[in-house]
Amino acid sequence: EGQAEAEILISAFMPTATPLSTRHQGKGGIPENVIIIGESTMSLVSRGGSIRADVDLPGIPIAPPILGDFSGDGYTDLIIWTPDGIYGYLLRRRVATHLFTILMAILIVALAFALVFVNLDSHL
Numbered sequence: 001e002g003q004a005e006a007e008i009l010i011s012a013f014m015p016t017a018t019p020l021s022t023r024h025q026g027k028g029g030i031p032e033n034v035i036i037i038g039e040s041t042m043s044l045v046s047r048g049g050s051i052r053a054d055v056d057l058p059g060i061p062i063a064p065p066i067l068g069d070f071s072g073d074g075y076t077d078l079i080i081w082t083p084d085g086i087y088g089y090l091l092r093r094r095v096a097t098h099l100f101t102i103l104m105a106i107l108i109v110a111l112a113f114a115l116v117f118v119n120l121d122s123h124l
Contacts, residue, residue: 015036015037015038015039016035016036016037016061016064016065017034017035017036017037018034018035018037018064018065018067019031019033019034021033021076031047032046032047033045033046033047033052034047035065035067035078037057037061037065037080039057039060039061040056040057040060041054041055041056041057042054042055042057042078042080042089043055044091053091055089057080057082057087058082058084058085058087059082059083059084059085060082060083061080061081061082062081062082062083063081065078065079065080066078066079066081070088071090073090075090075091075092076091077089077090077091078091
């Protein structure tokens with residue numbers, strides 16, 4: 001009987017793609033992301049198609065995700081229901097951007113040039 005129950009739950013799985021605003025209030029109500037939930041992975045995908053985040057799921061989802069700002073931080077949160085339990089996921093915006101990476105690269109190049117010029121001046 002337990003195996004039949006598990007088979008029913010597994011057959012209840014349906015992959016989902018749900019429009020999602022990162023911020024609970026959203027920009028003009030237009031979702032900037034889509035949350036895609038598969039059998040074992042959940043991915044946050046931008047409107048342009050780039051994967052912003054992905055996570056392995058602890059079990060097979062058996063219901064559509066529940067979206068809302070459950071933590072009160074202004075960002076959309078997700079609740080996923082699996083046969084093993086109910087799991088909550090908090091979305092956070094990453095502070096580090098490509099701009100930070102570019103600025104760090106410029107700083108390293110500037111330090112390398114300064115080091116070269118100091119060594120050249122000491123040899124002259």
